[in-house]
Amino acid sequence: MYGVAMAEYAFLINFGVLAVVALIIGIMMRISHKKEVAKRTRLAEIAKKRAGLLKSINKIHWEDQFAIDGGVIDKGNKTLFDLVNEFNESIPILQLPGEMLSILASLKKYTQTHFPREEKLQLTSDFPFFEDHKKEHEALIEKLNGLIKKVMQTKEDNVIDVAAEITSFLEKWITGHVLESDLSLKPYVDRLRENVKSKSEPQP
Numbered sequence: 001m002y003g004v005a006m007a008e009y010a011f012l013i014n015f016g017v018l019a020v021v022a023l024i025i026g027i028m029m030r031i032s033h034k035k036e037v038a039k040r041t042r043l044a045e046i047a048k049k050r051a052g053l054l055k056s057i058n059k060i061h062w063e064d065q066f067a068i069d070g071g072v073i074d075k076g077n078k079t080l081f082d083l084v085n086e087f088n089e090s091i092p093i094l095q096l097p098g099e100m101l102s103i104l105a106s107l108k109k110y111t112q113t114h115f116p117r118e119e120k121l122q123l124t125s126d127f128p129f130f131e132d133h134k135k136e137h138e139a140l141i142e143k144l145n146g147l148i149k150k151v152m153q154t155k156e157d158n159v160i161d162v163a164a165e166i167t168s169f170l171e172k173w174i175t176g177h178v179l180e181s182d183l184s185l186k187p188y189v190d191r192l193r194e195n196v197k198s199k200s201e202p203q204p
């Protein structure tokens with residue numbers, strides 16, 4: 001009689017343990033399923049944002065009409081076009097925010113050599129908008145530094161949002177600065193070239 005009671009007791013204990021284990025497994029499976037659904041939703045949202053961003057981007061092409069000095073300044077601006085295209089071409093495979101840093105670092109390096117060189121040419125050619133132009137350069141550098149900081153703090157989920165902000169900034173840099181502000185320097189560089197040429201020609 002005592003043996004039967006013990007057996008029933010042991011059965012109930014085992015049953016209870018099994019029930020708890022089954023409950024824990026069920027909860028874990030439910031959590032895992034929720035995480036999987038959340039992950040799929042997140043990836044779908046990123047894919048949607050990426051597709052939207054890619055649709056809005058046009059490849060930019062250097063044209064001879066953008067030329068300012070036919071030399072180092074044009075070469076520098078062509079480098080900017082290349083970097084902008086390189087950045088945009090990286091978007092289809094962009095996964096981690098850190099992957100954007102190498103192009104931003106190249107842009108920063110570009111400003112450190114290109115802007116002082118361009119400003120020197122502006123002073124030499126008596127460009128009347130030098131001060132305002134220099135301020136534009138400073139604002140571009142400040143924005144670029146801000147974006148680099150932002151990328152370093154960006155979470156993986158927001159990578160496309162930040163890429164979109166950088167693309168927009170680069171487009172404004174090309175259209176607003178290179179194709180407008182920089183191009184306004186051309187007549188002054190042409191005049192400087194004419195002056196140098198006329199002085200170097202033998203006087204009658």
Ligand SMILES: [Fe+2]
Nearest residue numbers: 118177181182
């Ligand atoms: Fe400039």
